[in-house]
Amino acid sequence: MSAPLLQVEDLSKRFGGFTALDAINLEVGAGARLGLIGPNGSGKSTLVNCLCGTLRNETGTVRFEGAVMDGLAAHERTRLGMARSFQLPRPFGSLTVAENLRIPLLYTVNIRRGHHVPRTEIEAREAELLGLVGLAGKARQRPRDLSQVEMRKLELARAMAAEPKLLIADEAMAGLSHAEVDDILALLRRLNEAGITIILIEHIMRAVMSFSDRLVVLVAGRKIADGMPDEVMRNPEVEKAYLGE
Amino acid sequence: MRSRAFFFAALATAAIVFEGLRFLENEYLFFAGYVVLQYVVLATAWNILGGYTGYVNFGTAAFFALGAYTSVALGKLTSLPIPAMMLAGGVISGVVGLGMGYLTLRLRGVFFAIATLALAVVVQTLITNWDFVGGSRGAYTVRPALVPLLGSYVQYLFLIMLALAVIALAIAHAIEGSRLGYGFATILDDEAAAEASGVPTLRLKLVATTLSGALMGMAGAPLPYYVTYLDPASGFNLAYAVNSIAMPLIGGMTSWVGPLIGALLLGSIQQVATVSNWFGGHPEVNLLIVGVLLILFVIAAPNGIVGLLGARVGRSWRR
Amino acid sequence: MLWDPQLLLNAIVSGLLLGGFYAVVTVGVSISFGMLDIVNIAHPAFIMLGSYLAYLLNSTFGLDPILSSLIMLPAFFLLGALVYQIYYVAFERRGQESLRGLAFFFGLLFISEVGLILTFGVDYRFVDARYIGPSLHLGFLDFPLRMLIPCAVSLALLGALQLYLSRTFLGRAIAAVSQDPLALRLMAANPTRVKRIAFALSIATASIAGALLIIIQPVEPSMARDYIGRVFAICVLGGMGSFAGTLIAAMLLGVVENITSTFYGPSWSPAVAFGFLLLTLAFRPAGILGR
Numbered sequence: 001m002s003a004p005l006l007q008v009e010d011l012s013k014r015f016g017g018f019t020a021l022d023a024i025n026l027e028v029g030a031g032a033r034l035g036l037i038g039p040n041g042s043g044k045s046t047l048v049n050c051l052c053g054t055l056r057n058e059t060g061t062v063r064f065e066g067a068v069m070d071g072l073a074a075h076e077r078t079r080l081g082m083a084r085s086f087q088l089p090r091p092f093g094s095l096t097v098a099e100n101l102r103i104p105l106l107y108t109v110n111i112r113r114g115h116h117v118p119r120t121e122i123e124a125r126e127a128e129l130l131g132l133v134g135l136a137g138k139a140r141q142r143p144r145d146l147s148q149v150e151m152r153k154l155e156l157a158r159a160m161a162a163e164p165k166l167l168i169a170d171e172a173m174a175g176l177s178h179a180e181v182d183d184i185l186a187l188l189r190r191l192n193e194a195g196i197t198i199i200l201i202e203h204i205m206r207a208v209m210s211f212s213d214r215l216v217v218l219v220a221g222r223k224i225a226d227g228m229p230d231e232v233m234r235n236p237e238v239e240k241a242y243l244g245e
Numbered sequence: 246m247r248s249r250a251f252f253f254a255a256l257a258t259a260a261i262v263f264e265g266l267r268f269l270e271n272e273y274l275f276f277a278g279y280v281v282l283q284y285v286v287l288a289t290a291w292n293i294l295g296g297y298t299g300y301v302n303f304g305t306a307a308f309f310a311l312g313a314y315t316s317v318a319l320g321k322l323t324s325l326p327i328p329a330m331m332l333a334g335g336v337i338s339g340v341v342g343l344g345m346g347y348l349t350l351r352l353r354g355v356f357f358a359i360a361t362l363a364l365a366v367v368v369q370t371l372i373t374n375w376d377f378v379g380g381s382r383g384a385y386t387v388r389p390a391l392v393p394l395l396g397s398y399v400q401y402l403f404l405i406m407l408a409l410a411v412i413a414l415a416i417a418h419a420i421e422g423s424r425l426g427y428g429f430a431t432i433l434d435d436e437a438a439a440e441a442s443g444v445p446t447l448r449l450k451l452v453a454t455t456l457s458g459a460l461m462g463m464a465g466a467p468l469p470y471y472v473t474y475l476d477p478a479s480g481f482n483l484a485y486a487v488n489s490i491a492m493p494l495i496g497g498m499t500s501w502v503g504p505l506i507g508a509l510l511l512g513s514i515q516q517v518a519t520v521s522n523w524f525g526g527h528p529e530v531n532l533l534i535v536g537v538l539l540i541l542f543v544i545a546a547p548n549g550i551v552g553l554l555g556a557r558v559g560r561s562w563r564r
Numbered sequence: 565m566l567w568d569p570q571l572l573l574n575a576i577v578s579g580l581l582l583g584g585f586y587a588v589v590t591v592g593v594s595i596s597f598g599m600l601d602i603v604n605i606a607h608p609a610f611i612m613l614g615s616y617l618a619y620l621l622n623s624t625f626g627l628d629p630i631l632s633s634l635i636m637l638p639a640f641f642l643l644g645a646l647v648y649q650i651y652y653v654a655f656e657r658r659g660q661e662s663l664r665g666l667a668f669f670f671g672l673l674f675i676s677e678v679g680l681i682l683t684f685g686v687d688y689r690f691v692d693a694r695y696i697g698p699s700l701h702l703g704f705l706d707f708p709l710r711m712l713i714p715c716a717v718s719l720a721l722l723g724a725l726q727l728y729l730s731r732t733f734l735g736r737a738i739a740a741v742s743q744d745p746l747a748l749r750l751m752a753a754n755p756t757r758v759k760r761i762a763f764a765l766s767i768a769t770a771s772i773a774g775a776l777l778i779i780i781q782p783v784e785p786s787m788a789r790d791y792i793g794r795v796f797a798i799c800v801l802g803g804m805g806s807f808a809g810t811l812i813a814a815m816l817l818g819v820v821e822n823i824t825s826t827f828y829g830p831s832w833s834p835a836v837a838f839g840f841l842l843l844t845l846a847f848r849p850a851g852i853l854g855r
Contacts, residue, residue, distance in 0.1 A: 054437055073447070074440035083441070090438040092431050094499075103431055106424050108443030162443060301666050348846035354662050355603050359796050360845050362605070363838035366793055370835035381831075483789075487674050494667060533678045540671040543664050544654040 003066055005030040005166060005197050006051070011060030013043075013050055020046045022221045024060070028166070028199065033192055035212030035229065036201045039241060042218040044201050045087050048168050052084050053077045064166070079108050083164035087171045087201075089151035091143035097154060098126045098139040104162035112163070125161070132187055133157045134180070149175045156184070160191070167191065168199045173207060181207055209233070217241065248419040255411045263407060267400070275403040277520070279471060281512035282406040283464050287485065288492035288504035289413040290460035293420065294453045295490070296498030297429040300354050304361035305489040307368040308338040308458040310480040312465030317378045317475060320386055327405055331466040338462025339455045341368075346454035350447060369481045383476030386469040402471050406464070413460050417501035429453065461489075484532055488512075491539040497551025506550055511535060567827060570704050575826040576819055577705055583818025584715030585780060587722060587811045589773045589791060590798040592766035597796075598804030599738060600759055602651065606669040608791035609676035610767050614640070614774015615689075615783045616680060622691040629691050630717060633775030637768050644767025647672075648760045673788060680785035688782035696779060714776035719811075721772060725765075726807050738762040790834045797841035 008026040012019065021043045028034050038044055049055040051062055053074035062069040069077055083104075092100050105125060110117045117125075130136050133153040135146075143151060156172045169188065173181050185207055192198050202208045208215070208229075215232040217225040219241045225232045232238055266274050287305060294300050312334030319330050341364075349360040373381050388398050420426045428449045431439035436446050469475045488511065496507025515531045546553055589611060596604040617636055618629035627635075655665045700707040729735040737758045749755060777783060794817060802813030817837060825833045 052441060054441065073445070074437070075443050075445050078441060078443040086438065086441070090435045092434040092438065094430050094434055095427070099427070103427060103439070103444065104442045106427060107445075111443065158442060295663070299663055301663055303670065348842065352845060355666070356800075356845050358603075358666050359605070359792075360842055362789075363793050363797075363841045366790070366838045367835045367842065370832060374831055483674065483677070483786075487670075490667060490670065527682060529678045529681050533675060533682065536671050536675040536678060540668060540675070543667045543671065544650070547664055 004028055005032075005065060007061075007063040008051070009061045009063075011047070011050060011057050011062065013046055013055065013057045020221050021050065021057070024218075024223055026216065026223065026226070028197060030165075030197055031192070031195065032197050033188075033211055033213045034197075034199045035208040035215045036199055036218065037203070037205075037208055037215065038218035041220075043221040044218055045170055046221075047218070048084055048170055048199075048201070051168070052082055075107070078104075078162055078164075079111055081165035082168070083159040083162040083166070084168040085152075085155035085159040085170055085172050089143075089148075089155045091146075091151060091154055091158075093143055096140050096142060097135060097146070098123075098130065100143065100154060100158055101126045101129050101161045104158060108162045129157045129161055132160070134183065149180070152176070153184075164196060166197045166199070168201070170201045171203065173202060173204055185211055247422060248415070251418050252411070252415040255414055259407050259411050263404060266403075272397065272399060273520075275397070275399045277516040279399070279403045279406050280516060281509060282403070282410045283468075284488055284492060284508040284512040285410045285505055286406070286413045286464040287461060287489040288496070288508040289410075289417050289501065290457045290464070291489040292493040292498055292501075292504045293417060293460070294457040296493050296503070297420065297426070297433065298450060298453050299433040300350070300450065300453070301358040301490070302361045302454075302457065303358055303486055303490070304363075304365035304368075305461055306481040306483070306485045307361075307365040308342060308461035309465040309468075309485050310372065310477070311338045311341060311368060312462030313468040313475060313480050314372055314378050315462070316466045316469050317384045317386065320469065321377070327402075327467050327470065331405070331409070331463045334466035335459040335463040338465075339459030342454040342456075342458025343451055345458075346451045350450045350454065365481065365486070369477055372480070373477045379476065381477060383474055384469070385474050386472075388470055388473060398470075402467050405467055409460075409463055414501055414505060416456070416460075417504075421500060425449070425452070487532060487535055487539070488515075491535050491542075493549075495538055495542045495549050497549030499548065499551060503549050503551045510550075511538070571826060572823070574704070574706055575822045577707065578711055579819030579822030580815050581707070581711040581715040581818070582780075582822060583815030584718045584811070585711070585773075585776055585814075586794055586798060586818050587807075587814035588714075588718035588769065588776065590795045590802075590810050590814055591722060591725060591807065592769040592773070593795045593799050594802075594804065594807065594810050595738075595766040595769075596763055597799060598806075600741070600762055602648075602763065603666055604669050604763075604766070605666070605792055605796075606672040606676070607766070607770060607795060608788035609673045610640070610643075610770035611774045611777060611791065612680060612783065612785065612788045613676065614771045615778040616684060616774075617771075618775040618778050619689045619691055619783070622693075626692075628693055629775040629779055630713075630772070633772045636771045640771040641764045641768040644764035645760050647767065648763035651763075652756060652760070673792075677785050677788055684785070686784055686786075688784045689778070690782035691778050693779065710779055714779055717772070717776060721769065722807055722811060725769070734758070734761065738765075790837075793834065793838035793841055797837045797844065800841065801844050 004027040006026070006028040008024055011021060011024040013021040024047060036044055036047075046055065050057040053069065053072055053076070064077070064080060064082060067080070092103065102122060105117055105122050126139065127136070130139055133156055135150060135153055135157065138146065138150065143154065146154065152172055152174065156169060159167055159169070173184055176184065181204060188198055188200065188211065200208060200211055212229050215225070215227065215229040216223060217232060217238050224237050224241070225235045266278065287309065291302060291305060294302055312331075315334040315337050316330045319325055319333060345360065345364055349357045372378065378384050420429065428439070428444050431442065431444050432446050432449060439446050468480070472479070492507030492511050493504040494507070495511065496505065497503030515535070518531050519528065542549060593604060593607050596602045596607065614633060614636065618632050621627040621632040622629055651665065651668065655668065695709040695713055698709050700709065700712065729739055737753045738761070741755050741758045741762070798810060798813045798817055801816070802809035802811070817840060820840070821833050821836045824836050
């Protein structure tokens with residue numbers, strides 16, 4: 001395997017006296033399907049925030065495609081190819097659903113290409129993305145008119161609109177029906193087959209188990225397991241962490 | 246292009262207004278109209294930062310007065326025409342806006358707002374202690390005798406401010422339909438999500454602050470020629486800060502229409518109140534009314550008059 | 565730069581006394597902004613209200629200003645509760661506190677200044693009290709009573725508030741409400757009610773601060789604006805919500821301001837506080853970012 005797409009070395013994050021992440025080490029190869037699981041409060045979203053630049057980690061280094069990410073603002077990391085959806089959806093409330101998808105097209109994709117994306121292509125891409133997540137009829141509505149589930153789909157679509165190399169989906173499937181979960185899984189698999197590396201953070205175990213080719217478990221800010229899904233789930237520490245869940 | 250069409254429509258409207266006032270042959274209308282137009286510029290400028298990105302500027306007076314005092318200083322050293330002084334005032338205020346933004350825009354919006362208050366006081370103190378522009382005693386400015394083609398100097402000043410108002414409105418309108426406008430909207434809605442989508446939030450905020458400050462400085466540049474005597478107390482008058490917040494808020498902050506409506510409405514009311522000697526001629530009552538309206542609207546009608554009229558003026562042209 | 569040492573020491577002393585007073589001016593904002601995250605930039609307006617009421621009671625009935633401020637305490641408390649209720653219903657509940665809340669308090673600040681101008685005019689007002697002329701002398705050091713007594717009262721008030729916040733149930737609830745409203749609810753305390761009491765408390769301190777202000781110096785309506793800078797500079801510099809930090813920052817500001825005023829003239833002193841604030845915000849954001 002060539003050099004990993006994402007390298008995390010000794011990453012720690014503290015909030016005052018509270019250690020949210022403790023010396024996390026992680027490598028993700030290009031084209032991987034990584035599942036990231038752990039109890040609530042274990043630091044999964046904090047890790048995502050540190051990877052993407054929304055938060056600054058105190059120690060440790062994040063390398064993306066070999067380049068050090070420290071000091072780069074979140075928008076620069078997105079332009080380099082990292083995209084994420086937020087665990088609690090954060091849509092742009094004053095814009096329509098379609099316009100929400102326009103933002104990454106205007107500020108990430110066209111920067112990367114070096115020229116403006118033509119209006120027709122923007123509109124086509126918006127329609128395509130909305131169709132992929134099942135929001136086709138809602139293009140002109142406002143986020144506040146969407147259900148929670150629909151907002152999560154919008155979150156995912158917005159991350160996809162940035163045409164990332166690495167897509168981090170943070171609990172994108174919470175609240176979805178069985179069939180909807182399958183739809184999103186199929187979508188993520190298609191994206192992966194097209195070359196996008198995916199980190200899936202989920203509580204829905206069947207989704208994680210069927211999707212991931214590798215599983216990482218975080219508990220209380222520490223990585224306690226990293227390997228093939230079946231092996232990880234048989235790990236006694238992991239069992240202990242999930243007892244009572 | 247819609248922006249060009251808008252600009253020419255605004256220009257045509259302005260020309261009609263100007264000729265209409267000349268026809269009425271009442272010099273006072275130009276005198277009062279200048280103040281109302283000045284507020285159109287200030288309100289529009291404030292809204293580019295406050296309404297579009299959500300960052301509140303309490304220090305309008307600082308940027309405005311810097312423009313005015315740049316003219317005072319330049320007037321003593323050179324005999325530049327007013328448009329040139331406006332450019333100078335715009336540059337100085339724009340640079341100050343940039344600098345202040347750079348220092349404080351990384352912080353929460355609340356701290357930016359407080360810092361703008363601080364800026365206003367610091368700049369006022371500096372100018373009050375600068376004797377070259379008159380310090381606390383004030384400075385006198387001599388108007389040139391006559392202006393060719395127009396005759397009346399006040400009409401000339403009115404025309405200049407009218408032109409600046411057209412420019413300010415055209416800029417605000419152009420922003421709204423553009424990529425920059427989208428970027429501003431994301432900053433207003435959710436900065437972290439904006440950054441995650443690739444929007445360079447700090448850079449855009451600096452653009453907004455610089456542009457807003459520059460326009461305010463340009464609005465202040467002709468002031469010494471309008472009042473002929475300028476002292477810090479009047480240059481930094483609280484009325485500028487309050488009106489430049491109240492007018493967009495009452496008119497509606499989501500589009501260029503709001504500050505225009507707010508400025509025309511509130512500006513005219515204040516001019517009429519001053520002239521008609523309502524409330525026994527206490528100029529402060531004007532401001533009291535503006536303040537009360539500000540509070541009422543911010544509590545009960547947060548989207549201003551534009552919002553009350555139910556118009557989706559804010560975003561309709563993007564379709 | 566030759567500074568007369570006696571003048572310097574006296575400037576430092578009166579700066580420290582002034583700082584004590586600044587601390588009690590700021591403590592209200594330490595509560596509303598530091599603990600409740602409400603940007604009440606109108607706090608100095610409530611202080612001016614306190615000053616003018618003290619003036620009225622003093623000139624009409626000859627009441628001692630500190631005494632009258634204590635009498636007015638319940639009224640200020642109720643006023644604070646009312647203001648919070650409006651703020652809560654109009655903004656906090658809707659999640660729109662940032663811009664509209666700021667505009668709301670700015671409007672209040674502004675209306676109060678204009679209202680005071682219309683009612684009392686722009687002339688300076690002052691109170692008569694026996695301790696406003698004389699000074700204590702310690703060698704060449706002067707301790708003007710009109711500054712010493714407010715400083716003493718300020719320290720007492722700060723101490724009392726600190727005790728209240730750390731010892732009583734309600735006080736600790738106030739300290740907790742900003743950190744964990746859910747836990748507070750589980751302890752059978754309504755967060756909204758607790759916040760309302762805390763805000764009312766912060767406005768009540770304005771009553772006393774106002775009386776102390778008019779003892780220290782004559783007042784006129786536009787002074788509120790100068791105090792905004794001082795208050796937030798001290799709050800930010802002192803670490804929001806910490807009374808000890810507030811006191812230290814207040815005294816530091818008082819001393820620097822006083823030295824500037826003594827050696828470079830009083831017209832520079834408003835800029836000192838604001839300059840402090842700008843510098844702190846610009847170069848020491850570590851404790852402030854992302855709160």
